[in-house]
Amino acid sequence: MTWDWGAVADFMPYFWDGLWVTLQILVFGSLISFVLGLVWALLMRTPTRWVTWPVGAVTEFIRNTPLLVQLFFLFYVLPEWGITFSAMTTGVFAIGLHYSTYTMQVYRAGIEAVPVGQWEAATALNLPLRRTWTVVILPQAVRRVVPALGNYVISMLKDTPLLMAITVLEMLGQARLFAQQNFQFTEPLTVIGVAFIVISYLASLALRALERRLVH
Amino acid sequence: MSTDTHAPFEEKPETPRATGELIRLERVTKRFGDHTVLDNLDFSVDAGKHVTLIGPSGSGKTTILRLLMTLLKPDEGVITVDGQQLFPAPEKQVREVRKKIGMVFQQFNLFPNMSVLRNITEAPVTVLGMSKDAAEERARELLEMVGLTDHLDKRPAQLSGGQQQRVAIARALAMRPQVLLLDEVTSALDPELVAGVLDVLRDIARSTDITMLCVTHEMNFARDISDQVLMFDSGRVIEAGSPEKIFNEPEHDRTRQFLSAVL
Amino acid sequence: MTSGLWERVLDGVWVTIQLLVLSALLATAVSFVVGIARTHRLWIVRFLAGFYTEVFRGTSALVMIFWVFFVLPPAFGWQLVPLWAGTLALGLTYGAYGSEIVRGALAAVDPAQREGGIALSFTPWQRMKLILLPQAVPEMIPPFSNLLIELLKGTALVSVMGMGDLAFSANLVRLALQESAEIYTYILLIYFVIAFLLTRSMRGLEKKLKAGVGKAPKKKAADVRVPEGSGVS
Numbered sequence: 001m002t003w004d005w006g007a008v009a010d011f012m013p014y015f016w017d018g019l020w021v022t023l024q025i026l027v028f029g030s031l032i033s034f035v036l037g038l039v040w041a042l043l044m045r046t047p048t049r050w051v052t053w054p055v056g057a058v059t060e061f062i063r064n065t066p067l068l069v070q071l072f073f074l075f076y077v078l079p080e081w082g083i084t085f086s087a088m089t090t091g092v093f094a095i096g097l098h099y100s101t102y103t104m105q106v107y108r109a110g111i112e113a114v115p116v117g118q119w120e121a122a123t124a125l126n127l128p129l130r131r132t133w134t135v136v137i138l139p140q141a142v143r144r145v146v147p148a149l150g151n152y153v154i155s156m157l158k159d160t161p162l163l164m165a166i167t168v169l170e171m172l173g174q175a176r177l178f179a180q181q182n183f184q185f186t187e188p189l190t191v192i193g194v195a196f197i198v199i200s201y202l203a204s205l206a207l208r209a210l211e212r213r214l215v216h
Numbered sequence: 217m218s219t220d221t222h223a224p225f226e227e228k229p230e231t232p233r234a235t236g237e238l239i240r241l242e243r244v245t246k247r248f249g250d251h252t253v254l255d256n257l258d259f260s261v262d263a264g265k266h267v268t269l270i271g272p273s274g275s276g277k278t279t280i281l282r283l284l285m286t287l288l289k290p291d292e293g294v295i296t297v298d299g300q301q302l303f304p305a306p307e308k309q310v311r312e313v314r315k316k317i318g319m320v321f322q323q324f325n326l327f328p329n330m331s332v333l334r335n336i337t338e339a340p341v342t343v344l345g346m347s348k349d350a351a352e353e354r355a356r357e358l359l360e361m362v363g364l365t366d367h368l369d370k371r372p373a374q375l376s377g378g379q380q381q382r383v384a385i386a387r388a389l390a391m392r393p394q395v396l397l398l399d400e401v402t403s404a405l406d407p408e409l410v411a412g413v414l415d416v417l418r419d420i421a422r423s424t425d426i427t428m429l430c431v432t433h434e435m436n437f438a439r440d441i442s443d444q445v446l447m448f449d450s451g452r453v454i455e456a457g458s459p460e461k462i463f464n465e466p467e468h469d470r471t472r473q474f475l476s477a478v479l
Numbered sequence: 480m481t482s483g484l485w486e487r488v489l490d491g492v493w494v495t496i497q498l499l500v501l502s503a504l505l506a507t508a509v510s511f512v513v514g515i516a517r518t519h520r521l522w523i524v525r526f527l528a529g530f531y532t533e534v535f536r537g538t539s540a541l542v543m544i545f546w547v548f549f550v551l552p553p554a555f556g557w558q559l560v561p562l563w564a565g566t567l568a569l570g571l572t573y574g575a576y577g578s579e580i581v582r583g584a585l586a587a588v589d590p591a592q593r594e595g596g597i598a599l600s601f602t603p604w605q606r607m608k609l610i611l612l613p614q615a616v617p618e619m620i621p622p623f624s625n626l627l628i629e630l631l632k633g634t635a636l637v638s639v640m641g642m643g644d645l646a647f648s649a650n651l652v653r654l655a656l657q658e659s660a661e662i663y664t665y666i667l668l669i670y671f672v673i674a675f676l677l678t679r680s681m682r683g684l685e686k687k688l689k690a691g692v693g694k695a696p697k698k699k700a701a702d703v704r705v706p707e708g709s710g711v712s
Contacts, residue, residue, distance in 0.1 A: 073663040077660045
């Protein structure tokens with residue numbers, strides 16, 4: 001096995017480009033998943049089945065099918081319907097949508113973990129529903145929710161390379177392009193492999209620190 | 217429980233029973249963090265004796281049982297059982313010595329994944345290499361003694377607490393231990409179930425030569441079965457003697473206070 | 480869609496199922512070996528097992544697949560059949576997640592059970608085999624069921640390597656038909672049906688195993704909803 005540091009050096013500029021794209025996907029994908037997930041979770045608490053049933057079915061479907069195929073679906077099907085976005089926008093939306101079906105479960109658990117007594121107290125004080133949610137329930141749910149959301153951000157990081165399949169040049173896309181042009185596979189693939197391990201390890205450390213602060 | 221003697225204990229034990237000193241703790245110290253539970257404790261028990269440890273909770277009684285069962289390691293000191301060191305000792309020797317000791321726990325600790333019968337036979341078969349038939353026969357005898365022959369195939373979760381504890385006693389005895397450690401065996405039971413378990417233990421105390429080391433809050437039971445009672449306070453034995461002496465004429469103030477609080 | 484194209488899709492289903500079964504077997508083996516190793520009394524064994532878990536959980540499954548396909552062959556002179564390369568990459572990655580499940584379930588067994596085992600002079604391995612694992616395994620089934628669905632979704636990644644699985648067959652059909660909506664809808668539905676069947680059978684398995692340790696299966700969390708306001712439930 002030969003290892004060529006020269007190839008590593010040649011790859012690094014592309015690596016930084018790829019890392020920047022990966023982080024953009026991660027940030028925007030996370031934001032979409034946080035917001036959409038909360039929307040799903042709140043819709044699932046409405047009292048009519050006409051809302052809960054379709055929302056439940058659609059999210060269940062998205063959660064149980066591969067993100068990769070969903071990416072292809074949006075990438076190839078939307079233009080046929082006359083909707084065109086850049087590959088990057090499509091990818092970010094797909095990953096955010098996919099993960100929103102996970103974050104909705106996190107929100108649900110967080111909301112259900114707020115003691116029933118809190119609802120009762122809010123009712124006893126005659127707080128309107130909207131107030132009950134915004135000042136009583138959600139603030140208490142957030143503490144329980146943040147660590148779990150953080151874990152999904154780390155999972156999402158590891159799914160960002162899938163966007164390579166729809167031509168987005170994130171880290172893996174850059175590595176593959178470099179490998180094909182220079183016939184050197186080992187170095188770029190190993191560099192990004194290590195990068196993923198390091199980033200997700202640092203992220204999990206940061207998350208644990210955040211968790212400790214939230215407990216206090 | 218009737219007073220007739222029971223077959224399981226009249227047969228000759230396979231290993232000759234030791235006489236004289238069986239358990240010995242020398243200068244044993246155990247700390248949890250900076251809290252010293254046992255402080256330089258010296259203590260011994262003769263073979264065949266029934267010794268009860270009493271004292272306020274947190275005084276280190278249970279810790280002694282857990283040290284003897286090797287569930288805990290002392291920080292300092294030497295523990296000897298039947299002439300062989302249990303601590304400090306290599307793992308292999310610990311395993312040998314441990315076979316001489318059985319324990320009944322406060323929370324029973326039956327295995328929920330096994331039937332009552334298998335709870336009792338599993339260790340004799342896998343640890344002692346007994347044949348399955350012999351182990352089952354013995355288990356039946358023991359279950360008869362504790363009055364649970366009808367429950368062989370049930371799971372522990374289907375039994376009452378008192379029944380579970382009687383199974384746990386049978387399970388410990390199935391290993392033919394020389395020493396039986398009883399750790400507050402009735403504390404987790406509903407009051408009406410306590411008597412059944414204590415009767416079984418009285419029976420064992422009367423009809424066998426097993427050495428018993430017992431931590432309990434049941435003072436009448438302690439008075440009935442004990443040859444010796446040790447009063448613990450803050451990790452030390454502050455008074456020792458026959459049950460008559462300890463319960464009727466305690467010398468130490470702390471003993472008097474403790475007894476007037478629990479009796 | 481013509482029957483010829485449907486045949487492509489069926490071939491893809493077959494490849495996906497083969498890959499799923501093989502990598503699930505490898506992942507299960509890795510989960511138990513590494514998960515049990517993380518409870519070992521020697522620190523070096525625990526450390527190595529923990530290191531494995533961190534590394535393989537830390538990396539992306541797709542990057543692993545690239546690595547196994549492109550870096551392993553020149554480095555070690557193996558040329559793996561694509562099916563085995565996919566199995567290796569997926570099994571090692573998802574096994575790392577599974578080892579966390581095994582470790583967690585073992586740690587959740589009441590410590591008193593371990594003490595009960597020590598009091599009866601069982602060796603550490605006998606305690607693991609007779610007491611801890613039989614009680615822990617039924618608790619592992621729900622998280623393993625979720626992991627199996629993740630693994631099913633993960634199998635689609637091999638299509639990026641040109642392996643003819645279900646996701647890849649969609650690409651072939653799309654090129655043949657010059658139309659995407661229909662085929663991708665079918666493919667997603669097929670994945671969903673497979674996932675549904677897997678979830679169902681895992682729930683059956685859980686029920687059976689829990690009966691074996693004298694416990695009723697817990698109600699699925701999703702079925703338990705906080706009663707809200709009035710009559711609709």
